[in-house]
Amino acid sequence: MFTPLNMNFEKNVVVRSHEQTPIASPAKDVMRIPLERAETESGHVTSIVEYKPGASFKPHRHPKGEEIFVLSGVFSDENGDYPAGTYIRNPPGSSHAPFSTEGCTIFVKLNQFDKNDDKKVVLNTSVEPWLPGQGNLEVMPLHHFAGKNTALVKWPQGERFVPHRHYGGEEILVLSGTFRDEWGVYPTGTWLRNGHLSTHHPWVEEETVILVKTGHLAHDVS
Missing domain, CATH: 2.60.120.10 (Jelly Rolls)
Structure with a gap:
């Protein structure tokens, strides 16, 4: 039976990610460290996700948005390639098919947008x-x-x-x-x-x- 993780927002939380053991995702060669999670594979979730070289996810939709910061390597989807330091916001209802040719690690927040927050954002912080x-x-x-x-x-x-x-x-x-x-x-x-x-x-x-x-x-x- 699934138990929600760190979903009491009144409680302060500290997770040292390098002390955590990554767990498998539904996609082959994609591992993740969950930081907060409401349900098994849907709803509110924050994670650190590692793509091995050549790993990919099937096309999928983000009902309440997706926020990404690329920590290392190059993250990609059909819209482009995003090197380390890139900040991405995919608004509610958006969809994509992400992958990484060389491998990457990303910080991801899913299904946490205001319904009116509908602007797509891509910023390369190395040049901002x-x-x-x-x-x-x-x-x-x-x-x-x-x-x-x-x-x-x-x-x-x-x-x-x-x-x-x-x-x-x-x-x-x-x-x-x-x-x-x-x-x-x-x-x-x-x-x-x-x-x-x-x-x-x-x-x-x-x-x-x-x-x-x-x-x-x-x-x-x-």
Whole structure:
């Protein structure tokens, strides 16, 4: 019997992906590390997915959208090739047949879009500009809709942020370096989900880049 994984959005969650054992997907040579999952093969899900060289998925539809960040290698579908660092949003009702010729690893969020969030987005973050953020942070906005924001944030060595509260929650994937707060130490590959109105006081000791989503948990509390 299937048990939902990390679907209580009031609870803070930390998953160190490199400590997890990947599990098989329905597609041959595609493995995944589930981070949160409502059902076995449908509904709300967040995962880190590895395509072995030559692996592919059958054509399929995303009823409530799909959000992807390519972590390594080259991810592809019939619309193009997406190298490491590419951010993709496929809107509700979209479909594709993904594959990877050389192999890749991607961070994927499925079936979590607002029904009116219907814009397709493809950004190669290796060529997008960094903008000044608070303190000495640099920010690369990726998407904004109805109070929900997705961005890359670059922390310079030794940067310490002010204590703050997350209205609508915060979700982080550490892309490089090591992220820290008073609750723990989070190396590259760590996924954190801090719930609505959670607080922390983060800092880094080395340059660190994180993928951040905010504002999306206030109305998703189960």
